[in-house]
Amino acid sequence: MTDPVAPEGILTLDRSGDVPLTEQIYRGFREAVRAGLLPSGTRLPSTRRLAESLEVARNTVNTAYDLLQAEGVITIRGGAAPRIAEGLLPEGAGTVAATSAAGPALSKRGRLISANLRGEGWYLKPGALQPGAPALDSFPYEEWARCLRRAARHERSNDLLYHNYSGLEILKQQIVSRLASERGVRATPEQILITSATQASLALLVQVLTDPGDEVWLEDPGYLGARTAFHGADLKIRPLPTDGEGADASSMAAGLPSPKMIYVTPSHQYPLGVRMPLSRRLALLKAARAAGAVILEDDYDSEFLFSGRPVAALYGLVEEGQAIYLGTFSKSLLPGLRIAYCVVPKHLAAPLTQLMRNMGCSANVQAQAALAWFMDSGAYRKHLKQIREIYQERGSLLVDVFKRRLGNQLEVVPPTGNVQVAMTFREPVDDIAVAKAMQEKGFAVSALSNCYLGETRKAGLIVGFAGATRDQIDRGADALAALLPRHVTG
Numbered sequence: 001m002t003d004p005v006a007p008e009g010i011l012t013l014d015r016s017g018d019v020p021l022t023e024q025i026y027r028g029f030r031e032a033v034r035a036g037l038l039p040s041g042t043r044l045p046s047t048r049r050l051a052e053s054l055e056v057a058r059n060t061v062n063t064a065y066d067l068l069q070a071e072g073v074i075t076i077r078g079g080a081a082p083r084i085a086e087g088l089l090p091e092g093a094g095t096v097a098a099t100s101a102a103g104p105a106l107s108k109r110g111r112l113i114s115a116n117l118r119g120e121g122w123y124l125k126p127g128a129l130q131p132g133a134p135a136l137d138s139f140p141y142e143e144w145a146r147c148l149r150r151a152a153r154h155e156r157s158n159d160l161l162y163h164n165y166s167g168l169e170i171l172k173q174q175i176v177s178r179l180a181s182e183r184g185v186r187a188t189p190e191q192i193l194i195t196s197a198t199q200a201s202l203a204l205l206v207q208v209l210t211d212p213g214d215e216v217w218l219e220d221p222g223y224l225g226a227r228t229a230f231h232g233a234d235l236k237i238r239p240l241p242t243d244g245e246g247a248d249a250s251s252m253a254a255g256l257p258s259p260k261m262i263y264v265t266p267s268h269q270y271p272l273g274v275r276m277p278l279s280r281r282l283a284l285l286k287a288a289r290a291a292g293a294v295i296l297e298d299d300y301d302s303e304f305l306f307s308g309r310p311v312a313a314l315y316g317l318v319e320e321g322q323a324i325y326l327g328t329f330s331k332s333l334l335p336g337l338r339i340a341y342c343v344v345p346k347h348l349a350a351p352l353t354q355l356m357r358n359m360g361c362s363a364n365v366q367a368q369a370a371l372a373w374f375m376d377s378g379a380y381r382k383h384l385k386q387i388r389e390i391y392q393e394r395g396s397l398l399v400d401v402f403k404r405r406l407g408n409q410l411e412v413v414p415p416t417g418n419v420q421v422a423m424t425f426r427e428p429v430d431d432i433a434v435a436k437a438m439q440e441k442g443f444a445v446s447a448l449s450n451c452y453l454g455e456t457r458k459a460g461l462i463v464g465f466a467g468a469t470r471d472q473i474d475r476g477a478d479a480l481a482a483l484l485p486r487h488v489t490g
């Protein structure tokens, strides 16, 4: 068997901190394949060996390899050494893409836009304690069915033809009045675009507002969905330091290239669950203004924060055109309804509507009509009140059980909202391996370190509680307690 390729000569790392090391390793290998330096089948060093020879953390290499694997540039099978994937051709001989005997190769754009940054096989199997998932058992199916029936019977207008790509006026009006009363967001219906998910809103926005190579800032740790959208558009993602007070724009070094966008979750930071205080909000606005960047405020779970005074959205503080507000019904209702929205500056509404038409990605009209009536009838408000209580109860139970069972190994802070909570390990643990092992046992928890972009990563698990039963919580804690000792790395 040949020795794995030596990284020297292929990877030269710039340690100034301007570009995350993970990105440099990932791009370095990608470029080397493109240039024909690494033909298909070439063995690569293991993550441990590469981390040692480059003098970087092992997680840095892990993440770079995960990205390369997600794009089909390398394959990692079982305990075997990573290899450059079969069928990759250097530039000139075709694109660097997997050519399958059965059909055409993916383009560069195709590989970027279809990458799975969550890791191969992630979420293919539903499981217990899945982060991001609301409860199926507390959804008001009967009320919803009534609204859907009404929509199917009464919605017989041109809206069902080739019209209204950006959404139904009646739903936009409901959203506008809810945003004004609950979130301090002033908007007009024409500023609202109804999409099928926040993921779709992000994918649309990067198309109209950025070009490949543009800079964006993303909370570190931050939301993988945002990172996926930015990666898909070939943007340069710069980590925005984030701590117990959320994103800290004032800590970004002076003289960096100006970002086009800054993505933040000020109401309830994902995944840490903290709220951004006013001083940080103002610092963020100042940095965005200086850079000419638009802030993407993802307010994904503000409808059901459990405790504390609801703080208005950051959007309420900005000048016209300085921010885009992202909302979703995936957490407060169900992701399968495929309804989310964004509030955009007026001049962007027309190009974005046209883009939605061009891409054929508008939300279902009858589901939108049903939702508008569901909101208008008071059923939405009632549902929110109910799930707030149920989720808070289940979140407390999860925290109690995990603390009691694993408190010496895990730091668990009670959630202040949302449907999941991040727990951090007290000792160095390979959380990716732990998450995979938990998934094998039927628990769809995810690794906290995956949410980090930079060198400093906390190891932990993101654990869902909204739909969790007592039995699932107990079994999840038992499973984790049983497999943790095998994954401690320090």
Ligand SMILES: Cc1ncc(COP(=O)(O)O)c(C=O)c1O
Pocket: 131, 132, 196, 197, 198, 199, 200, 223, 225, 265, 270, 298, 300, 327, 328, 329, 330, 335, 340
């Ligand atoms: C930070 C954040 N934003 C948005 C969403 C919801 O996204 P979508 O509307 O794409 O389902 C989630 C879901 O997990 C999330 O964690």
